[in-house]
Amino acid sequence: MTAIHPSAILIFAAIVLSSLVITYWAHRRSKSVKGFYAAGGNITPMQNGIAISGDFLSAASFLGTIAVFYGMGDDGLIYAVGAAAGWPIVLCLVAERLRNLGRYTFSDVVSYRLEETPIRLFTAVSTLCVTGAYLIAQMVGGATLIAALFGLSYASAIACFGVLMVFYVVIGGMTATTWIQIIKATLLVLVALVMVALAVGFYGGPLPMIDAAAASSTGPTGHMRATGLLPDGFSAVSLALAFTLGPVGLPHILMRFFTVRDGISARRSLSIAALIIAVFQMLMVLLGYAAMALLSGDARFTRDDGTLVGGLNMATLHLAEALGGPPLLGAVSAASFATILAVVAGLTLAAASAVSHDLYRHVFARGTANDQREVRISKISAAVIGLISVLLGLAFEHQNIAFLATLPLVIAASVNCPILLLALYWKGLTTRGAVTGGTLGLLFSIVPIILSKKVWVDTLGRPEAIFPYEYPTVLALAAAIGGAVLVSHFDRSGRADRERAAFAAQRRRSIGLG
Amino acid sequence: MAGAPMREEISEDNARLERALRAQERLGWVISALAVLLTAGFMVALTLDWQPLARSLFGHAVTGFAVAAMGLLGLFIAAIALFSAVANRNDALRKAIKQSDR
Numbered sequence: 001m002t003a004i005h006p007s008a009i010l011i012f013a014a015i016v017l018s019s020l021v022i023t024y025w026a027h028r029r030s031k032s033v034k035g036f037y038a039a040g041g042n043i044t045p046m047q048n049g050i051a052i053s054g055d056f057l058s059a060a061s062f063l064g065t066i067a068v069f070y071g072m073g074d075d076g077l078i079y080a081v082g083a084a085a086g087w088p089i090v091l092c093l094v095a096e097r098l099r100n101l102g103r104y105t106f107s108d109v110v111s112y113r114l115e116e117t118p119i120r121l122f123t124a125v126s127t128l129c130v131t132g133a134y135l136i137a138q139m140v141g142g143a144t145l146i147a148a149l150f151g152l153s154y155a156s157a158i159a160c161f162g163v164l165m166v167f168y169v170v171i172g173g174m175t176a177t178t179w180i181q182i183i184k185a186t187l188l189v190l191v192a193l194v195m196v197a198l199a200v201g202f203y204g205g206p207l208p209m210i211d212a213a214a215a216s217s218t219g220p221t222g223h224m225r226a227t228g229l230l231p232d233g234f235s236a237v238s239l240a241l242a243f244t245l246g247p248v249g250l251p252h253i254l255m256r257f258f259t260v261r262d263g264i265s266a267r268r269s270l271s272i273a274a275l276i277i278a279v280f281q282m283l284m285v286l287l288g289y290a291a292m293a294l295l296s297g298d299a300r301f302t303r304d305d306g307t308l309v310g311g312l313n314m315a316t317l318h319l320a321e322a323l324g325g326p327p328l329l330g331a332v333s334a335a336s337f338a339t340i341l342a343v344v345a346g347l348t349l350a351a352a353s354a355v356s357h358d359l360y361r362h363v364f365a366r367g368t369a370n371d372q373r374e375v376r377i378s379k380i381s382a383a384v385i386g387l388i389s390v391l392l393g394l395a396f397e398h399q400n401i402a403f404l405a406t407l408p409l410v411i412a413a414s415v416n417c418p419i420l421l422l423a424l425y426w427k428g429l430t431t432r433g434a435v436t437g438g439t440l441g442l443l444f445s446i447v448p449i450i451l452s453k454k455v456w457v458d459t460l461g462r463p464e465a466i467f468p469y470e471y472p473t474v475l476a477l478a479a480a481i482g483g484a485v486l487v488s489h490f491d492r493s494g495r496a497d498r499e500r501a502a503f504a505a506q507r508r509r510s511i512g513l514g
Numbered sequence: 515m516a517g518a519p520m521r522e523e524i525s526e527d528n529a530r531l532e533r534a535l536r537a538q539e540r541l542g543w544v545i546s547a548l549a550v551l552l553t554a555g556f557m558v559a560l561t562l563d564w565q566p567l568a569r570s571l572f573g574h575a576v577t578g579f580a581v582a583a584m585g586l587l588g589l590f591i592a593a594i595a596l597f598s599a600v601a602n603r604n605d606a607l608r609k610a611i612k613q614s615d616r
Contacts, residue, residue: 025606077583085553085586088593092542096601207574229561237559240554264605271598276590287585330571366515512608 008149008330015187015338016164019180020163023168024178033371036173036378037104037353049272052180052256056083056247056273057280058343059358062188062336063316065281069288070295070315075229076288083244084281087274088409090247091267097258097424097510099266105350106254106416110423113502115431115495117366120358122435126415126442127251127354131347132392134252134408135385138347139393141313142340148310148317149333158393161344166386168345169352169501170379174259177345184338189276191320191328191335192283198323199290206286213289216296230470238471239406245477248411249416252350263512287481291319296324344389348382355381359390396459406471407449414440414476422484423485424510427503430488430496437484444479446470527611533602541600545593552586 029035043051061083069076104107107123143158150157168176203209230236247253257266295301301309301318308314320332356378361369419438422429449455451466488496508514559567560579567578 072562074577074579077579078560081553081556081583081586084590085549087595088549088590089546091594092597116600130539207572207576210580211575230557232560233558233561236557237554241550244550244553267601271594274594275591278587278594282584282587285580285587289580496568511539513532513535 007327008333011330011334012337015334018183018337019168019176019341021181022183023172023176026172026179027367029173029175031375033104033357033374035175036375037255037349037357038258039174041259041261041271045265046272047178047182047259048260048265048269050255050257050276051181051340052187052253052269052273053183053276053280054188054339054342055253055256055346056087056250056277057185057188058138058141061280061284062192062339063145063313066288066291067312067315069290071312072229073292077285078229078239080281080285080300082289083284084240084274084278084499085240085244086247087270089244089309090253091270091274093421094248094254094424096248096263096512098254098263098420099260100510100512101262101424101506102258104255104258104357106251106420107354107362110419110434111362112423113117113499113506114423114429115186115499117363118408118431118435122438123416123419124354124358124363126249126438128351128409129442129446130249130251130408130412130416131351131354131385132389133411135344135351135389136396137407138340138344139389140396142315142337142344143397144311144391145333145340146316147338153211154397155394158390160388160416161341161393162386164341165344165348166383168341169348169382174255174260177260177342177349179255180338180345181342184335184342185276187331187335188339189280189283191332192280192287194328195290195320195323195332196283196286198219198328199294199319200286202323203293206289209286209293210289213292213296213478216293220263227248232469233389234474235470238410238469238475239472241473241477242406242409242413242471245413245417245473247303247412249412249420250408251354251416252346254420255350255353257347271483287316287319290323291315294319294322339494348385348389351385352378352381355385398458408471410449410471411442411445411475413473414445414480416478418480418484423483427500428488429484430491430493430499431497432491432493433484433486433488436487437480437482440483441476441480445476448475477493527614531604531607531611534607538597538600538604541597545597551591552589556575556582556586 029040032040034040061079065076065079065083098106098109102113105123105127107120110123111119139158139161142161143154146152146157147154148162159377170178173512189288200206201211203212207483230239260266260269295308295318296306301322303309308318316336317329317332321329356374361374415438418441422437423434448467448469449472452470453465454470456462456465488499505514567582569578571581592601611612
């Protein structure tokens with residue numbers, strides 16, 4: 001791969017400079033609690049839709065999906081379809097109701113009629129687990145990219161990354177992260193469109209391009225056929241559930257619904273986001289085949305054994321260079337860099353909000369908290385979270401980022417999603433049920449992931465995996481729903497009766513009638 | 515006595531809105547269930563290398579899996595458009611009722 005090219009440096013500098021200017025501009029708008037967490041509620045549906053799509057179209061999506069196509073052929077379709085599958089559900093079941101009931105975090109909604117302290121304690125823990133896992137994926141992707149492009153060591157790259165992300169959040173709050181996200185999402189979609197146009201134009205159409213992909217036989221595995229990314233039906237269903245239900249429980253996405261004026265605006269912004277994500281995934285399918293066709297056997301990008309120079313996660317960058325030379329490589333690198341930076345900033349903000357808004361304001365300092373102190377605690381939390389994520393990024397350096405990016409989806413689908421949907425749609429849910437179900441979901445998702453091959457064997461170096469499947473979503477989701485429903489059903493306390501009685505008013509308000 | 519028929523009309527409008535919102539909610543659940551089932555079905559078929567979809571189509575190397583994936587993505591887009599259209603219609607109904615209430 002070509003070393004640093006002037007065009008790459010120029011685009012990188014433009015991105016970093018514009019993000020710093022935005023952060024400075026946003027600083028004055030982020031001093032109040034509403035300004036810091038929700039950009040003052042002044043974002044339009046179109047802006048918010050683009051920002052939400054940007055939050056989800058992460059480096060894992062852009063770099064990871066094409067990497068899976070290159071390494072495993074049609075198995076890349078799993079990530080392309082999966083990434084778009086959850087958004088119709090968020091649109092249809094969650095967006096409008098969440099905005100109508102909450103203010104800054106999804107805990108506001110779950111605790112609307114349930115008891116605040118235990119619910120916020122639990123949702124803060126689950127938010128930290130989801131955002132923590134997500135941050136690892138993004139940090140690994142970001143640091144790999146920076147290290148490869150600028151010839152830095154992985155450790156220094158990840159440290160630079162951590163400093164920048166904390167700066168954006170601490171200084172600019174939600175306004176800065178939203179505008180950085182808008183710029184980045186636009187850049188990412190434009191870059192993907194240019195790459196598809198060049199690739200399809202080069203081969204004279206998508207079908208000849210796919211023929212060329214199939215004809216290339218020097219790749220690391222058999223190309224067009226599925227090659228066993230998922231070893232069994234249980235893992236396949238688990239991953240499908242993670243993809244479809246995960247977005248319902250992603251705290252940094254749910255937080256974005258509070259940046260618009262009302263529930264209708266939240267729903268409209270989600271429609272825009274879902275359309276952008278679905279179209280983007282179609283582009284990813286085409287680019288996946290383009291990578292297979294163009295990179296296989298090209299000595300500039302592959303070694304003798306067919307593996308990619310710099311590792312599988314570099315497939316997108318190699319493809320950009322193959323299609324448009326150093327200028328396109330610069331543009332794609334800058335888009336990827338901006339992508340990762342914007343996503344980690346959003347994640348850090350969501351995690352910091354869980355600490356300051358849910359834990360500090362509503363659990364530890366009930367009645368004594370003030371807005372200024374809450375924002376200060378949020379900023380300190382962002383700095384601490386930045387440091388922790390840098391350390392975790394170092395530990396997970398050699399994992400495939402598409403796999404890492406699915407972990408938070410597993411936890412979000414198994415914990416936040418069932419509790420949020422039950423809170424919104426099931427009258428019978430009680431505080432005890434929600435906490436029991438959520439805790440079971442959390443345990444049954446995290447413990448099996450640690451005991452699975454990818455972590456237990458590949459990362460921790462143990463000889464044999466204890467949990468035999470790749471993903472535990474089926475198990476964890478069943479535990480969460482089962483626990484919540486059973487405990488709520490047998491909860492005969494006075495508090496449970498009051499919580500059931502409050503459902504009718506909550507429902508009317510959630511659909512905009514109350 | 516002109517107030518009574520007007521009140522009746524308002525409550526009829528509210529009932530109509532409530533029915534429309536319930537229908538929207540049902541549509542939301544149907545779309546969500548289909549999204550989960552179709553995605554899970556697709557991933558299981560791919561994992562098991564289901565032969566009807568593993569074949570090449572149109573005289574080219576493109577597999578049935580790739581066509582099915584693009585079809586699913588297209589279906590998601592159609593579902594988003596359908597739900598948005600229904601919800602926008604209900605927004606207009608809600609707005610009209612609010613205005614007539616005033």
